[in-house]
Amino acid sequence: GNSVTQMEGPVTLSEEAFLTINCTYTATGYPSLFWYVQYPGEGLQLLLKATKADDKGSNKGFEATYRKETTSFHLEKGSVQVSDSAVYFCALNAAQGVYSSASKIIFGSGTRLSIRP
């Protein structure tokens, strides 16, 4: 079946450090891939996405590249800030066909990131 595996947290870094959060997936077909972020007390919000192999999603200094050969979608940021402290979720869209109205957005277990000033 479809699944997402991401590195376990918590991850604690100092401000301006380089960030990598690993994400690998298992899926049939060619799913779209996403990173969502959840700030304390809030719902999830989309951070970035990629819809096909070799696509790079980017937003707010974060990047992730859709690697079909390694079934991965690792999240990276060159210099983290205290305001990046949140829980990050990798997800895939196991849609029932790209023109279908049916979707199963499957999430990983989340990685809690804490940034020290």
Add this chain to the structure above:
Amino acid sequence: DSGVTQTPKHLITATGQRVTLRCSPRSGDLSVYWYQQSLDQGLQFLIQYYNGEERAKGNILERFSAQQFPDLHSELNLSSLELGDSALYFCASSVAYVSGLNTGELFFGEGSRLTVL
């Protein structure tokens, strides 16, 4: 503000009881999703509706049911509640299609926190 409204924000009830959680999607979004977030299970996909019809089903218990009404709001009914049902329940909505393609991009509400005592 994602535009997705969930009520109530907090709910405390006893085992064996029944509760209803309500979700109003973003204006124009036809698709509604329900997720359960608990500490040990992460974010679990429960069910998806599109324009009033069930489209995809995840790990939803038989004690749980949902529906989407003609005005597109949705309700999640949880019955015969058990201690293990204590969790944060998220609703998310999406437009479902952009240029005929299933985008898989979700907009989340702030969640309803259910505590079963």
